[in-house]
Amino acid sequence: MMDAPDPQAVAGPSPSITYGPPIAMLAELTHRCPLSCPYCSNPLELTKRDGELDTQTWVDVFRQAAELGVLQMHLSGGEPASRRDLEDLVRACREHDLYSNLITSGIGLTEKRLTGLKEHGLDHVQLSLQGVDAEMADLIGGYKGGYSRKMDVAKWTTALDLPLTLNAVVHEKNIDRLPEMIDLAVTMGARRLEVATVQFHGWADRNRAALMPTREQAKLCGQRVAEARERLKGVLVIDYVPADHHADYPKPCMGGWGSTGLNVVPDGRVMPCHAAHTIPHLVFQNVKDTPLADIWWHSSAFNAYRGFDWMPEPCRSCDRKARDFGGCRCQAMAIAGDAAATDPVCIKSPLHAQLQDMAEAHAQGDGELTYRTMPT
Amino acid sequence: MDSRLRGNDIRLSATLWKDDGVTMDEAHTPRLLSGCRTKYDKVRGNWVLLAPERAIKLDEIGAAILAETDGERSLGGILDALATKYNAPREQIAGDVVKFLASLRDRRMLEVT
Numbered sequence: 001m002m003d004a005p006d007p008q009a010v011a012g013p014s015p016s017i018t019y020g021p022p023i024a025m026l027a028e029l030t031h032r033c034p035l036s037c038p039y040c041s042n043p044l045e046l047t048k049r050d051g052e053l054d055t056q057t058w059v060d061v062f063r064q065a066a067e068l069g070v071l072q073m074h075l076s077g078g079e080p081a082s083r084r085d086l087e088d089l090v091r092a093c094r095e096h097d098l099y100s101n102l103i104t105s106g107i108g109l110t111e112k113r114l115t116g117l118k119e120h121g122l123d124h125v126q127l128s129l130q131g132v133d134a135e136m137a138d139l140i141g142g143y144k145g146g147y148s149r150k151m152d153v154a155k156w157t158t159a160l161d162l163p164l165t166l167n168a169v170v171h172e173k174n175i176d177r178l179p180e181m182i183d184l185a186v187t188m189g190a191r192r193l194e195v196a197t198v199q200f201h202g203w204a205d206r207n208r209a210a211l212m213p214t215r216e217q218a219k220l221c222g223q224r225v226a227e228a229r230e231r232l233k234g235v236l237v238i239d240y241v242p243a244d245h246h247a248d249y250p251k252p253c254m255g256g257w258g259s260t261g262l263n264v265v266p267d268g269r270v271m272p273c274h275a276a277h278t279i280p281h282l283v284f285q286n287v288k289d290t291p292l293a294d295i296w297w298h299s300s301a302f303n304a305y306r307g308f309d310w311m312p313e314p315c316r317s318c319d320r321k322a323r324d325f326g327g328c329r330c331q332a333m334a335i336a337g338d339a340a341a342t343d344p345v346c347i348k349s350p351l352h353a354q355l356q357d358m359a360e361a362h363a364q365g366d367g368e369l370t371y372r373t374m375p376t
Numbered sequence: 377m378d379s380r381l382r383g384n385d386i387r388l389s390a391t392l393w394k395d396d397g398v399t400m401d402e403a404h405t406p407r408l409l410s411g412c413r414t415k416y417d418k419v420r421g422n423w424v425l426l427a428p429e430r431a432i433k434l435d436e437i438g439a440a441i442l443a444e445t446d447g448e449r450s451l452g453g454i455l456d457a458l459a460t461k462y463n464a465p466r467e468q469i470a471g472d473v474v475k476f477l478a479s480l481r482d483r484r485m486l487e488v489t
Contacts, residue, residue, distance in 0.1 A: 021419055023431055069419035071431045097415060099426040124411045124428040163411035163428045191409070191484040192428055237484050239429070 019306060021069025022296060024261040026274065027058065029089065030078040031266050034107040036142035036372040037130065039169055039211055040203040042078070043277055046374070047266040055085040057288065059092040061264060064292040066096035070262075073098040078266070081108030087120050094121025101126060103167075106153035107146060114156050125157045126165040126194075132180040140174070142371045151188075158189040165192040171211035172363065175221050182228050186236055193236055195225055197243040201275035201330060209367030212359055218243035245359035249320065250327025250343035257305035257329060262296060270295045272302050275330040279339045305329050310340055314348040400474045402452035404488045406445050412485045414442050427485045441473055451477070451488070 031046035053061070062073060073093045080086055081104055093100035101124045102117065114125075127150060131137035137147035157164045166185045170178065178195065185193040197218065198204060198211050213221070225240045232238070244251050254260060254273050263271045269284040270292065276282060282301045285294075296302060304310065308321055315326040326332075327343020335344040336351055344351035400406075408414075412427040414434070423439035425432040434442065440462070444454045455473060459466040480486035 067419075069417070071415075071417065071424060071426060072429075099413075099431070101429065123413075123426070126429070161410045163409065165428055194429075234482050234484070 019256075019259050022065075022260060022262050023070065024072040024074060025065045025070045026074045026076055026261065026263040027061070027089075028076050028078065028263060028265045028274075029053075029058070029080045029083050029086070031374075032082040033077055033079040033105065033372075033374060034082075034143055035079070035105050035130075035146060036374065037140060037169075038142075038204070038207040038369045038371055039171060039198045040372040041199065041201040041274060042372075043202050052083075052266045053264075053268045053287070055088050057268065058085075058089055061268075061287050061292060062089070062092045062096050062098060064287075066098050068293050068296060071099060072101060074101045074103055076103040079105050079108055081106075081113070087113075087116055090117050090122050091120040099123050104128070104153070105141070105146065106150040107143065109149075109153050109156075111152075111156045114153065114162075115160060118160050118162055122162065124163050124165065125153075126167050127153055127157070129166050129168040129181065129184075131174050132177050132184050136174060136177070140369075154188045154190070163192075164188065164190045165194060166190045167194040167196065169196050169198050170213070170221060171198040172213045172217065173211070175213050175217050178221055178224050179228075182224075182232070182236070182238070186232065191237060192239065194239045194241075195221070196241040197221070199241075199244075200334070201278065203372050205334070206370045207367065208362045209365035210369050212245065212362035212365075213243055214363040215246045215360070217363075218246045244328075244331075244345045245355060247345055248347040250324050250331075250345040252324045253328040253331075253343075256325040258296075258302040259306070262292075262302075270299075270301075272305075273330065276301065278330050279333050281339075305340070312340060312342075314346075315342050318348065400451055400478060400488060402455070403450055405447065405450050406454070406477050406481075406486055406488045407447035408442070408445065408480075408486055409484065414439070425480075425485065427483075430483075430485075437472065438476060441476055445477070445486075 030049070030052055031042055032049060065073065075086070075089060080102060083089070090100050100122050102122055103126045105128050129137065129150065130140040131147070134147040137150070138144050154164060166188065168181050181195070182193065197213065200208055204211070222240070222242055225238055229238050258272045263274055264287060265271060268286040268288045270287060271277060271284055277284070282304060284301050285299050308316070311321065311326055315321050327345055329339045331345065332341040332343050333339040335355055342349040344355040346352060412425065414423055414425050417424045423434040425434055425442065440458060441454070444457045449457070455466050455470055458464070458469055458473065477486060477488070481488055
Protein backbone atom coordinates (compact mmCIF):
# COMPACT_ATOMS: atom_id res chain seq x y z
CA MET A 1 0.00 0.00 0.00
CA MET A 2 1.13 3.51 -0.58
CA ASP A 3 1.69 5.39 2.61
CA ALA A 4 1.15 8.78 1.07
CA PRO A 5 -1.83 9.80 -1.05
CA ASP A 6 -1.03 9.35 -4.69
CA PRO A 7 -1.28 12.47 -6.83
CA GLN A 8 -2.62 10.38 -9.69
CA ALA A 9 -5.23 8.66 -7.58
CA VAL A 10 -8.84 9.17 -8.48
CA ALA A 11 -11.83 8.95 -6.22
CA GLY A 12 -13.06 5.39 -5.81
CA PRO A 13 -16.59 4.24 -5.09
CA SER A 14 -16.48 5.90 -1.67
CA PRO A 15 -15.49 9.57 -1.48
CA SER A 16 -13.24 8.80 1.49
CA ILE A 17 -11.20 6.25 -0.44
CA THR A 18 -8.80 6.76 -3.26
CA TYR A 19 -6.93 4.10 -5.12
CA GLY A 20 -3.91 4.37 -7.33
CA PRO A 21 -2.56 2.48 -10.30
CA PRO A 22 -1.58 -1.20 -9.97
CA ILE A 23 1.94 -2.11 -8.90
CA ALA A 24 2.05 -5.67 -10.17
CA MET A 25 0.52 -7.73 -12.93
CA LEU A 26 0.25 -11.50 -13.01
CA ALA A 27 0.43 -12.65 -16.63
CA GLU A 28 -0.95 -16.17 -16.75
CA LEU A 29 0.57 -16.97 -20.11
CA THR A 30 -0.83 -20.48 -20.38
CA HIS A 31 -2.70 -23.12 -18.41
CA ARG A 32 -0.52 -25.87 -19.87
CA CYS A 33 1.71 -27.47 -17.24
CA PRO A 34 3.70 -30.71 -17.07
CA LEU A 35 2.96 -31.07 -13.34
CA SER A 36 -0.38 -32.14 -11.90
CA CYS A 37 -0.21 -30.76 -8.35
CA PRO A 38 -3.33 -31.58 -6.32
CA TYR A 39 -3.36 -28.02 -4.89
CA CYS A 40 -3.42 -26.32 -8.29
CA SER A 41 -5.36 -23.08 -7.85
CA ASN A 42 -6.19 -22.68 -11.51
CA PRO A 43 -9.84 -23.08 -12.49
CA LEU A 44 -11.53 -26.43 -13.10
CA GLU A 45 -12.11 -25.36 -16.70
CA LEU A 46 -8.72 -24.62 -18.25
CA THR A 47 -8.02 -22.62 -21.39
CA LYS A 48 -6.59 -24.75 -24.19
CA ARG A 49 -3.56 -23.82 -26.23
CA ASP A 50 -5.56 -22.42 -29.14
CA GLY A 51 -7.41 -20.12 -26.77
CA GLU A 52 -4.26 -18.41 -25.48
CA LEU A 53 -3.37 -14.83 -26.36
CA ASP A 54 -0.75 -14.60 -29.10
CA THR A 55 2.69 -13.01 -28.73
CA GLN A 56 1.77 -9.60 -30.15
CA THR A 57 -1.27 -9.26 -27.91
CA TRP A 58 0.78 -10.04 -24.79
CA VAL A 59 3.48 -7.58 -25.87
CA ASP A 60 0.85 -4.88 -26.28
CA VAL A 61 -0.67 -5.70 -22.89
CA PHE A 62 2.78 -5.29 -21.31
CA ARG A 63 3.10 -1.85 -22.94
CA GLN A 64 -0.31 -0.85 -21.60
CA ALA A 65 0.55 -2.19 -18.14
CA ALA A 66 3.75 -0.14 -17.98
CA GLU A 67 1.87 3.00 -19.04
CA LEU A 68 -0.75 2.31 -16.39
CA GLY A 69 1.89 2.14 -13.65
CA VAL A 70 2.68 -1.56 -13.28
CA LEU A 71 6.26 -2.01 -12.05
CA GLN A 72 6.52 -5.78 -11.77
CA MET A 73 5.44 -8.34 -14.35
CA HIS A 74 5.01 -11.87 -13.02
CA LEU A 75 5.21 -14.36 -15.89
CA SER A 76 3.22 -17.34 -14.72
CA GLY A 77 0.81 -20.07 -15.78
CA GLY A 78 0.52 -23.02 -15.84
CA GLU A 79 4.14 -23.43 -16.77
CA PRO A 80 5.29 -20.29 -18.64
CA ALA A 81 8.19 -22.22 -20.19
CA SER A 82 5.51 -24.14 -22.14
CA ARG A 83 5.24 -20.97 -24.27
CA ARG A 84 7.76 -21.07 -27.10
CA ASP A 85 7.70 -17.26 -27.27
CA LEU A 86 8.76 -16.80 -23.62
CA GLU A 87 12.00 -15.16 -24.79
CA ASP A 88 10.05 -12.55 -26.82
CA LEU A 89 7.81 -11.85 -23.85
CA VAL A 90 10.75 -11.37 -21.48
CA ARG A 91 12.38 -9.01 -23.98
CA ALA A 92 9.14 -7.01 -24.20
CA CYS A 93 9.14 -6.60 -20.41
CA ARG A 94 12.65 -5.17 -20.53
CA GLU A 95 11.77 -2.88 -23.44
CA HIS A 96 8.94 -1.41 -21.40
CA ASP A 97 11.13 -1.21 -18.28
CA LEU A 98 9.04 -3.76 -16.38
CA TYR A 99 10.71 -5.96 -13.75
CA SER A 100 10.25 -9.51 -15.06
CA ASN A 101 9.72 -12.41 -12.71
CA LEU A 102 9.56 -15.95 -14.09
CA ILE A 103 7.34 -18.16 -11.92
CA THR A 104 8.24 -21.67 -12.98
CA SER A 105 8.29 -25.34 -12.05
CA GLY A 106 11.62 -25.51 -13.91
CA ILE A 107 10.27 -28.12 -16.34
CA GLY A 108 10.88 -26.93 -19.87
CA LEU A 109 13.99 -24.94 -18.99
CA THR A 110 17.49 -25.92 -20.05
CA GLU A 111 20.75 -24.22 -19.20
CA LYS A 112 20.84 -22.77 -22.70
CA ARG A 113 17.28 -21.49 -22.52
CA LEU A 114 17.78 -19.89 -19.12
CA THR A 115 20.98 -18.21 -20.34
CA GLY A 116 19.01 -16.84 -23.28
CA LEU A 117 16.24 -15.56 -21.03
CA LYS A 118 18.79 -13.70 -18.95
CA GLU A 119 20.24 -12.15 -22.11
CA HIS A 120 16.74 -11.00 -23.04
CA GLY A 121 16.52 -9.19 -19.69
CA LEU A 122 14.97 -11.61 -17.18
CA ASP A 123 15.27 -10.13 -13.68
CA HIS A 124 14.31 -12.93 -11.30
CA VAL A 125 13.40 -16.62 -11.10
CA GLN A 126 10.84 -18.03 -8.71
CA LEU A 127 11.08 -21.81 -8.64
CA SER A 128 8.36 -23.97 -7.10
CA LEU A 129 9.31 -26.71 -4.69
CA GLN A 130 6.91 -29.60 -4.04
CA GLY A 131 9.07 -31.37 -1.46
CA VAL A 132 12.59 -31.70 -0.07
CA ASP A 133 13.46 -34.94 -1.80
CA ALA A 134 12.60 -36.63 -5.07
CA GLU A 135 10.18 -39.07 -3.46
CA MET A 136 7.97 -36.37 -1.90
CA ALA A 137 8.35 -33.76 -4.65
CA ASP A 138 7.58 -36.13 -7.50
CA LEU A 139 4.65 -37.64 -5.58
CA ILE A 140 3.04 -34.20 -5.08
CA GLY A 141 3.92 -32.85 -8.52
CA GLY A 142 2.92 -36.10 -10.18
CA TYR A 143 5.95 -35.82 -12.49
CA LYS A 144 8.80 -38.29 -12.26
CA GLY A 145 12.19 -36.62 -12.52
CA GLY A 146 10.78 -33.20 -11.70
CA TYR A 147 12.77 -32.74 -8.51
CA SER A 148 16.07 -33.53 -10.18
CA ARG A 149 15.37 -30.99 -12.95
CA LYS A 150 14.50 -28.35 -10.34
CA MET A 151 17.82 -28.84 -8.62
CA ASP A 152 19.53 -28.28 -11.99
CA VAL A 153 17.49 -25.14 -12.69
CA ALA A 154 18.40 -23.75 -9.26
CA LYS A 155 22.10 -24.32 -9.98
CA TRP A 156 21.92 -22.69 -13.42
CA THR A 157 20.00 -19.74 -11.98
CA THR A 158 22.53 -18.92 -9.29
CA ALA A 159 25.46 -19.62 -11.63
CA LEU A 160 24.00 -16.98 -13.99
CA ASP A 161 23.80 -14.57 -11.02
CA LEU A 162 20.03 -14.36 -11.36
CA PRO A 163 18.27 -13.96 -8.00
CA LEU A 164 16.45 -17.13 -6.94
CA THR A 165 13.30 -17.44 -4.85
CA LEU A 166 11.94 -20.82 -3.87
CA ASN A 167 8.21 -21.14 -3.44
CA ALA A 168 6.96 -24.01 -1.31
CA VAL A 169 3.28 -24.71 -0.85
CA VAL A 170 3.02 -26.42 2.52
CA HIS A 171 0.21 -28.78 3.48
CA GLU A 172 -0.54 -31.74 5.72
CA LYS A 173 1.89 -34.05 3.89
CA ASN A 174 5.00 -31.83 3.81
CA ILE A 175 4.56 -29.07 6.40
CA ASP A 176 6.47 -31.00 9.10
CA ARG A 177 9.56 -30.96 6.90
CA LEU A 178 9.82 -27.17 6.85
CA PRO A 179 13.24 -27.13 8.58
CA GLU A 180 14.64 -29.23 5.71
CA MET A 181 13.07 -26.86 3.15
CA ILE A 182 14.74 -23.92 4.83
CA ASP A 183 18.10 -25.70 4.87
CA LEU A 184 17.66 -26.64 1.22
CA ALA A 185 16.90 -23.02 0.26
CA VAL A 186 20.11 -21.87 1.95
CA THR A 187 22.14 -24.68 0.34
CA MET A 188 20.74 -23.85 -3.10
CA GLY A 189 21.75 -20.21 -2.71
CA ALA A 190 18.20 -18.85 -2.76
CA ARG A 191 17.81 -15.31 -1.46
CA ARG A 192 14.15 -15.74 -0.68
CA LEU A 193 11.83 -18.54 0.39
CA GLU A 194 8.08 -18.27 0.19
CA VAL A 195 6.28 -20.63 2.54
CA ALA A 196 2.65 -20.56 1.49
CA THR A 197 0.15 -22.69 3.36
CA VAL A 198 -2.13 -24.40 0.87
CA GLN A 199 -5.28 -22.52 -0.09
CA PHE A 200 -8.32 -24.18 -1.52
CA HIS A 201 -9.14 -22.27 -4.68
CA GLY A 202 -9.71 -23.92 -8.04
CA TRP A 203 -8.71 -27.57 -8.30
CA ALA A 204 -7.37 -27.56 -4.71
CA ASP A 205 -10.93 -27.55 -3.38
CA ARG A 206 -11.12 -31.27 -4.25
CA ASN A 207 -8.19 -32.03 -1.97
CA ARG A 208 -9.22 -30.42 1.30
CA ALA A 209 -9.21 -33.70 3.22
CA ALA A 210 -5.89 -34.78 1.72
CA LEU A 211 -4.05 -31.49 2.30
CA MET A 212 -5.52 -29.54 5.23
CA PRO A 213 -2.88 -29.26 7.95
CA THR A 214 -3.89 -29.71 11.59
CA ARG A 215 -4.01 -26.74 13.93
CA GLU A 216 -0.89 -28.06 15.69
CA GLN A 217 0.99 -28.42 12.41
CA ALA A 218 0.08 -24.87 11.40
CA LYS A 219 1.15 -23.46 14.75
CA LEU A 220 4.52 -25.23 14.70
CA CYS A 221 5.11 -24.03 11.14
CA GLY A 222 4.57 -20.41 12.21
CA GLN A 223 6.99 -20.80 15.12
CA ARG A 224 9.62 -22.34 12.88
CA VAL A 225 9.31 -19.52 10.34
CA ALA A 226 9.74 -16.93 13.09
CA GLU A 227 12.81 -18.69 14.44
CA ALA A 228 14.40 -19.11 11.00
CA ARG A 229 13.77 -15.47 10.04
CA GLU A 230 15.76 -14.34 13.05
CA ARG A 231 18.53 -16.90 12.62
CA LEU A 232 18.95 -16.29 8.86
CA LYS A 233 18.70 -12.50 8.81
CA GLY A 234 20.81 -11.23 5.91
CA VAL A 235 21.04 -14.76 4.46
CA LEU A 236 17.51 -15.78 3.52
CA VAL A 237 14.32 -13.72 3.47
CA ILE A 238 11.23 -15.78 4.31
CA ASP A 239 7.75 -14.72 3.25
CA TYR A 240 5.00 -16.65 4.96
CA VAL A 241 1.33 -17.18 4.19
CA PRO A 242 -0.15 -18.73 7.36
CA ALA A 243 -2.96 -21.29 7.45
CA ASP A 244 -5.96 -19.00 7.60
CA HIS A 245 -8.47 -21.75 8.37
CA HIS A 246 -6.94 -21.99 11.82
CA ALA A 247 -6.75 -18.21 12.39
CA ASP A 248 -9.07 -15.76 14.15
CA TYR A 249 -8.85 -12.96 11.60
CA PRO A 250 -8.70 -13.09 7.81
CA LYS A 251 -5.78 -12.23 5.57
CA PRO A 252 -5.76 -8.78 3.91
CA CYS A 253 -6.47 -10.40 0.57
CA MET A 254 -4.67 -8.69 -2.34
CA GLY A 255 -4.06 -5.73 0.00
CA GLY A 256 -7.66 -4.79 -0.78
CA TRP A 257 -9.65 -5.65 -3.89
CA GLY A 258 -8.48 -3.80 -7.00
CA SER A 259 -5.89 -1.81 -5.06
CA THR A 260 -2.51 -3.32 -5.87
CA GLY A 261 -2.48 -5.87 -8.64
CA LEU A 262 -4.28 -7.36 -11.59
CA ASN A 263 -4.32 -10.76 -13.32
CA VAL A 264 -4.58 -11.41 -17.01
CA VAL A 265 -5.59 -15.02 -17.62
CA PRO A 266 -4.50 -17.02 -20.70
CA ASP A 267 -7.52 -16.06 -22.84
CA GLY A 268 -7.11 -12.33 -22.08
CA ARG A 269 -9.75 -11.73 -19.43
CA VAL A 270 -8.61 -9.39 -16.66
CA MET A 271 -9.38 -10.21 -13.04
CA PRO A 272 -8.72 -8.49 -9.71
CA CYS A 273 -7.33 -11.74 -8.30
CA HIS A 274 -6.34 -15.23 -9.32
CA ALA A 275 -9.57 -16.84 -8.08
CA ALA A 276 -12.07 -14.09 -8.95
CA HIS A 277 -13.59 -16.30 -11.65
CA THR A 278 -15.27 -18.27 -8.83
CA ILE A 279 -17.58 -15.31 -8.14
CA PRO A 280 -20.34 -15.99 -10.68
CA HIS A 281 -21.93 -12.53 -10.94
CA LEU A 282 -18.68 -10.78 -11.94
CA VAL A 283 -18.20 -9.99 -15.62
CA PHE A 284 -14.57 -9.82 -16.73
CA GLN A 285 -13.52 -7.67 -19.64
CA ASN A 286 -10.91 -8.85 -22.11
CA VAL A 287 -7.74 -7.11 -23.29
CA LYS A 288 -8.72 -8.15 -26.82
CA ASP A 289 -11.64 -5.68 -26.66
CA THR A 290 -10.91 -3.12 -23.95
CA PRO A 291 -7.84 -1.06 -22.99
CA LEU A 292 -6.21 -2.29 -19.79
CA ALA A 293 -6.49 1.16 -18.16
CA ASP A 294 -10.26 1.25 -18.74
CA ILE A 295 -10.59 -2.16 -17.15
CA TRP A 296 -8.52 -1.13 -14.10
CA TRP A 297 -10.24 2.19 -13.44
CA HIS A 298 -13.78 1.64 -14.65
CA SER A 299 -14.82 -2.02 -14.94
CA SER A 300 -17.60 -3.31 -12.74
CA ALA A 301 -15.50 -6.31 -11.64
CA PHE A 302 -12.67 -4.11 -10.32
CA ASN A 303 -15.06 -1.66 -8.65
CA ALA A 304 -17.24 -4.38 -7.10
CA TYR A 305 -15.35 -4.59 -3.80
CA ARG A 306 -13.18 -1.49 -3.79
CA GLY A 307 -13.30 0.73 -0.74
CA PHE A 308 -15.73 0.00 2.09
CA ASP A 309 -19.20 0.91 0.83
CA TRP A 310 -19.97 -2.63 -0.36
CA MET A 311 -19.41 -4.06 3.12
CA PRO A 312 -22.28 -5.43 5.18
CA GLU A 313 -22.03 -5.82 8.95
CA PRO A 314 -20.02 -6.90 10.85
CA CYS A 315 -17.32 -5.57 8.49
CA ARG A 316 -18.86 -2.13 7.96
CA SER A 317 -18.43 -0.97 11.55
CA CYS A 318 -15.33 -3.08 12.29
CA ASP A 319 -12.18 -1.24 13.32
CA ARG A 320 -10.10 -3.78 11.43
CA LYS A 321 -11.72 -3.13 8.04
CA ALA A 322 -8.88 -0.89 6.81
CA ARG A 323 -6.40 -3.56 7.88
CA ASP A 324 -7.89 -6.73 6.37
CA PHE A 325 -10.60 -5.37 4.01
CA GLY A 326 -13.03 -8.04 5.19
CA GLY A 327 -10.70 -10.83 4.04
CA CYS A 328 -10.99 -12.90 0.89
CA ARG A 329 -14.02 -12.40 -1.39
CA CYS A 330 -13.50 -15.77 -3.06
CA GLN A 331 -13.43 -17.60 0.26
CA ALA A 332 -16.62 -15.77 1.30
CA MET A 333 -18.18 -16.95 -1.97
CA ALA A 334 -17.01 -20.55 -1.49
CA ILE A 335 -18.03 -20.98 2.16
CA ALA A 336 -20.80 -18.42 2.77
CA GLY A 337 -22.24 -18.47 -0.75
CA ASP A 338 -21.99 -14.65 -0.85
CA ALA A 339 -18.89 -12.85 -2.06
CA ALA A 340 -19.77 -9.74 0.00
CA ALA A 341 -20.04 -11.67 3.27
CA THR A 342 -17.39 -11.45 5.97
CA ASP A 343 -14.63 -13.95 5.25
CA PRO A 344 -15.70 -16.98 7.37
CA VAL A 345 -12.15 -17.14 8.73
CA CYS A 346 -13.03 -14.07 10.82
CA ILE A 347 -14.06 -14.69 14.41
CA LYS A 348 -16.89 -12.18 13.88
CA SER A 349 -18.40 -14.23 11.03
CA PRO A 350 -21.46 -16.31 11.95
CA LEU A 351 -19.82 -19.12 9.96
CA HIS A 352 -16.50 -19.01 11.84
CA ALA A 353 -17.23 -22.01 14.09
CA GLN A 354 -18.52 -24.03 11.13
CA LEU A 355 -15.37 -23.22 9.11
CA GLN A 356 -13.11 -24.27 11.96
CA ASP A 357 -15.04 -27.50 12.51
CA MET A 358 -14.81 -28.24 8.80
CA ALA A 359 -11.06 -27.50 8.77
CA GLU A 360 -10.53 -29.75 11.77
CA ALA A 361 -12.53 -32.57 10.18
CA HIS A 362 -10.52 -32.22 6.97
CA ALA A 363 -7.26 -32.11 8.90
CA GLN A 364 -8.13 -35.35 10.69
CA GLY A 365 -9.18 -37.00 7.43
CA ASP A 366 -6.63 -38.69 5.25
CA GLY A 367 -8.02 -38.35 1.76
CA GLU A 368 -6.32 -39.63 -1.37
CA LEU A 369 -4.64 -37.05 -3.58
CA THR A 370 -6.74 -36.12 -6.60
CA TYR A 371 -4.30 -34.99 -9.27
CA ARG A 372 -4.87 -32.10 -11.60
CA THR A 373 -5.72 -33.05 -15.16
CA MET A 374 -4.50 -30.94 -18.04
CA PRO A 375 -6.01 -29.71 -21.29
CA THR A 376 -4.29 -30.64 -24.50
CA MET B 377 -4.79 -14.00 -1.51
CA ASP B 378 -2.46 -15.13 -4.20
CA SER B 379 1.04 -15.34 -2.79
CA ARG B 380 2.44 -14.34 -6.16
CA LEU B 381 1.07 -10.84 -5.76
CA ARG B 382 1.22 -10.46 -2.03
CA GLY B 383 4.71 -9.04 -1.71
CA ASN B 384 4.40 -6.17 -4.06
CA ASP B 385 3.34 -3.42 -1.78
CA ILE B 386 5.27 -0.21 -2.01
CA ARG B 387 6.75 0.95 1.25
CA LEU B 388 8.40 4.19 2.17
CA SER B 389 12.11 3.74 2.67
CA ALA B 390 11.87 5.55 5.99
CA THR B 391 10.02 2.58 7.46
CA LEU B 392 13.02 0.40 6.76
CA TRP B 393 15.19 2.19 9.26
CA LYS B 394 14.50 -0.10 12.12
CA ASP B 395 17.91 -1.43 13.05
CA ASP B 396 19.21 0.98 15.64
CA GLY B 397 22.78 0.45 16.66
CA VAL B 398 23.82 -1.25 13.40
CA THR B 399 27.38 -0.62 12.30
CA MET B 400 29.09 -0.75 8.92
CA ASP B 401 32.77 -0.19 8.06
CA GLU B 402 33.42 3.00 6.07
CA ALA B 403 36.12 1.23 4.08
CA HIS B 404 33.66 -1.37 2.82
CA THR B 405 31.67 -1.04 -0.39
CA PRO B 406 27.90 -1.43 -0.59
CA ARG B 407 26.56 -2.83 -3.85
CA LEU B 408 23.01 -3.61 -4.98
CA LEU B 409 22.70 -7.34 -5.66
CA SER B 410 21.83 -8.64 -9.12
CA GLY B 411 18.14 -8.32 -9.83
CA CYS B 412 17.90 -5.14 -7.73
CA ARG B 413 17.73 -1.81 -9.54
CA THR B 414 16.34 1.66 -9.17
CA LYS B 415 13.96 3.24 -11.62
CA TYR B 416 12.16 6.55 -11.86
CA ASP B 417 8.44 5.79 -11.71
CA LYS B 418 6.98 8.30 -14.14
CA VAL B 419 3.40 7.43 -13.29
CA ARG B 420 3.77 8.13 -9.56
CA GLY B 421 6.54 10.72 -9.79
CA ASN B 422 9.09 9.10 -7.50
CA TRP B 423 12.04 6.72 -7.51
CA VAL B 424 11.53 3.05 -6.68
CA LEU B 425 13.88 0.18 -5.86
CA LEU B 426 12.83 -2.90 -7.80
CA ALA B 427 13.86 -6.22 -6.28
CA PRO B 428 12.58 -9.82 -6.31
CA GLU B 429 8.85 -9.62 -5.52
CA ARG B 430 9.25 -6.15 -4.03
CA ALA B 431 8.92 -2.57 -5.20
CA ILE B 432 10.08 -0.10 -2.60
CA LYS B 433 9.06 3.51 -2.97
CA LEU B 434 12.10 5.67 -2.26
CA ASP B 435 11.79 9.02 -0.56
CA GLU B 436 14.27 11.74 -1.54
CA ILE B 437 16.82 10.56 1.00
CA GLY B 438 16.66 6.91 -0.05
CA ALA B 439 16.91 7.88 -3.72
CA ALA B 440 19.90 10.15 -3.00
CA ILE B 441 21.72 7.38 -1.12
CA LEU B 442 21.19 4.80 -3.85
CA ALA B 443 22.22 7.33 -6.53
CA GLU B 444 25.69 7.34 -4.90
CA THR B 445 25.74 3.56 -4.34
CA ASP B 446 27.42 2.59 -7.58
CA GLY B 447 29.21 -0.56 -6.40
CA GLU B 448 32.59 1.15 -6.70
CA ARG B 449 32.46 3.78 -4.01
CA SER B 450 33.08 2.84 -0.37
CA LEU B 451 30.66 3.78 2.37
CA GLY B 452 33.07 6.56 3.36
CA GLY B 453 33.07 7.86 -0.21
CA ILE B 454 29.26 7.81 -0.31
CA LEU B 455 29.09 9.81 2.93
CA ASP B 456 31.59 12.34 1.55
CA ALA B 457 29.61 12.73 -1.64
CA LEU B 458 26.27 13.16 0.13
CA ALA B 459 27.73 15.62 2.66
CA THR B 460 29.12 17.77 -0.14
CA LYS B 461 26.11 17.52 -2.41
CA TYR B 462 23.56 18.38 0.27
CA ASN B 463 25.81 20.59 2.36
CA ALA B 464 25.03 18.54 5.47
CA PRO B 465 27.23 17.51 8.42
CA ARG B 466 28.73 14.09 7.66
CA GLU B 467 28.10 12.65 11.14
CA GLN B 468 24.50 13.71 10.98
CA ILE B 469 23.76 11.81 7.79
CA ALA B 470 25.93 8.78 8.57
CA GLY B 471 23.42 7.19 10.94
CA ASP B 472 20.56 7.36 8.47
CA VAL B 473 22.67 6.14 5.58
CA VAL B 474 24.00 3.14 7.50
CA LYS B 475 20.58 2.16 8.79
CA PHE B 476 19.09 2.42 5.32
CA LEU B 477 21.84 0.33 3.71
CA ALA B 478 21.76 -2.23 6.53
CA SER B 479 18.02 -2.66 6.11
CA LEU B 480 18.54 -3.43 2.42
CA ARG B 481 21.32 -5.85 3.34
CA ASP B 482 19.02 -7.66 5.78
CA ARG B 483 16.44 -7.97 3.01
CA ARG B 484 18.99 -9.48 0.61
CA MET B 485 18.93 -6.58 -1.83
CA LEU B 486 22.44 -5.29 -1.11
CA GLU B 487 25.82 -6.67 -0.15
CA VAL B 488 28.65 -4.90 1.65
CA THR B 489 32.13 -6.20 0.87
